[in-house]
Amino acid sequence: MSSPTGSRILVSGGAGYIGSHAAYALKEAGYEPVIVDNLSTGNAWAVSFGTFEQGDIGDEEFIGAVYKKYEPVAAMHFAALIEVGESVKNPDKYFDNNRDRAARFFKTLNKHNVRKVVFSSTAAVYGDAGDAGPVSELSLTRPVNPYGQSKLEAEAYLRMLDAAGMRSVALRYFNVAGAAPVEAMIGEAHLPETHLIPRLILPLIDTPADLLRGLGLESGFAIYGNDYPTKDGTAIRDYIHVMDLVDAHLRALDYLLNGGETDIFNLGSGTGFSVMEIVDAARTALGRPHFAPPAAPRREGDPAILVASIAKAGKILNWKPARALPDIIGYAAAWHRSPFYREAIRDKIARAKIAQT
Numbered sequence: 541m542s543s544p545t546g547s548r549i550l551v552s553g554g555a556g557y558i559g560s561h562a563a564y565a566l567k568e569a570g571y572e573p574v575i576v577d578n579l580s581t582g583n584a585w586a587v588s589f590g591t592f593e594q595g596d597i598g599d600e601e602f603i604g605a606v607y608k609k610y611e612p613v614a615a616m617h618f619a620a621l622i623e624v625g626e627s628v629k630n631p632d633k634y635f636d637n638n639r640d641r642a643a644r645f646f647k648t649l650n651k652h653n654v655r656k657v658v659f660s661s662t663a664a665v666y667g668d669a670g671d672a673g674p675v676s677e678l679s680l681t682r683p684v685n686p687y688g689q690s691k692l693e694a695e696a697y698l699r700m701l702d703a704a705g706m707r708s709v710a711l712r713y714f715n716v717a718g719a720a721p722v723e724a725m726i727g728e729a730h731l732p733e734t735h736l737i738p739r740l741i742l743p744l745i746d747t748p749a750d751l752l753r754g755l756g757l758e759s760g761f762a763i764y765g766n767d768y769p770t771k772d773g774t775a776i777r778d779y780i781h782v783m784d785l786v787d788a789h790l791r792a793l794d795y796l797l798n799g800g801e802t803d804i805f806n807l808g809s810g811t812g813f814s815v816m817e818i819v820d821a822a823r824t825a826l827g828r829p830h831f832a833p834p835a836a837p838r839r840e841g842d843p844a845i846l847v848a849s850i851a852k853a854g855k856i857l858n859w860k861p862a863r864a865l866p867d868i869i870g871y872a873a874a875w876h877r878s879p880f881y882r883e884a885i886r887d888k889i890a891r892a893k894i895a896q897t
């Protein structure tokens with residue numbers, strides 16, 4: 541890879557789960573992350589791996605000022621709203637933030653000649669294409685919710701700027717989980733927590749009852765749908781460790797800095813696990829052999845199977861994930877058990893309560 545020494549990389553959404561891990565990996569690799577985040581869902585404690593500027597990606601003046609101060613050579617764009625259910629209830633909020641503000645952000649970057657962008661996209665752009673087999677970058681994109689649609693339209697806008705000299709890589713993530721080593725003091729701290737692995741783990745690792753209540757997990761974990769046409773009736777997904785994911789971002793950045801063309805890559809493990817298999821892995825990893833979660837009805841819009849073909853990222857970015865499912869669960873559990881996470885999420889729950897009153 542090229543020598544990153546001191547090169548500044550703008551990291552939008554760097555106070556969030558994946559953006560903070562990217563900043564950590566960039567710093568470790570010798571880059572200088574410049575984090576931009578409006579802290580709408582992110583965490584002020586997660587920005588310790590770079591310089592932090594609080595503001596909105598859609599604010600052209602703010603982004604322009606950040607550019608003038610730091611002159612970044614490239615950007616990684618993580619900032620977005622990510623709750624599928626909320627996007628169904630309030631699509632305008634998602635199109636405004638994830639598409640329109642993202643488009644303004646890309647335009648501002650282009651204006652300032654920051655013309656290498658790595659963009660966090662999502663497997664949600666594929667909708668239910670996975671039911672026909674592993675999903676490749678050529679599979680049909682037909683999102684089944686406003687979240688997926690807003691990300692797909694942001695992707696399209698960014699790709700359109702290619703004609704203006706902007707080179708970009710859209711990385712379509714499958715299910716991201718796990719955390720950096722616990723000493724890094726970063727990890728998933730979403731509120732509400734809608735992702736399967738933390739929802740499964742948190743009730744199994746002696747998380748204090750007030751936190752489970754605050755996270756909406758007081759009734760424990762339930763399996764949404766056990767009547768899918770899969771081997772055990774539960775939905776099949778592809779899980780990728782966040783550190784493998786951010787490794788792919790560094791490779792994508794290197795690819796762009798070395799003259800790579802605008803492109804799209806799937807990022808997953810390339811292997812599907814049913815919800816029941818994840819439950820099994822958690823039983824083993826967490827020493828809870830008798831754990832037997834109840835089944836609940838399917839959630840609307842949840843396809844039976846969504847597994848990535850990752851051959852393209854392997855070939856062009858020379859990337860392959862190195863961490864297996866037990867590592868994902870082990871790192872996630874270490875993070876969610878840490879006093880740091882517990883204090884941080886307690887504080888986030890308290891602030892959310894105050895904001896509601």
Ligand SMILES: NC(=O)c1ccc[n+]([C@@H]2O[C@H](COP(=O)([O-])OP(=O)(O)OC[C@H]3O[C@@H](n4cnc5c(N)ncnc54)[C@H](O)[C@@H]3O)[C@@H](O)[C@H]2O)c1
Nearest residue numbers: 553555556557558578579580581582596597619620662716
């Ligand atoms: N978590 C996953 O499993 C997953 C899967 C697929 C794709 N993604 C994509 O990865 C990216 C990061 O996801 P995450 O899980 O880290 O989410 P996150 O909510 O933890 O982080 C998003 C960050 O963006 C910030 N933000 C949102 N809108 C902003 C705006 N207008 N201006 C400035 N900052 C803003 C938030 O404050 C937050 O810190 C998103 O783009 C998401 O679509 C995530």
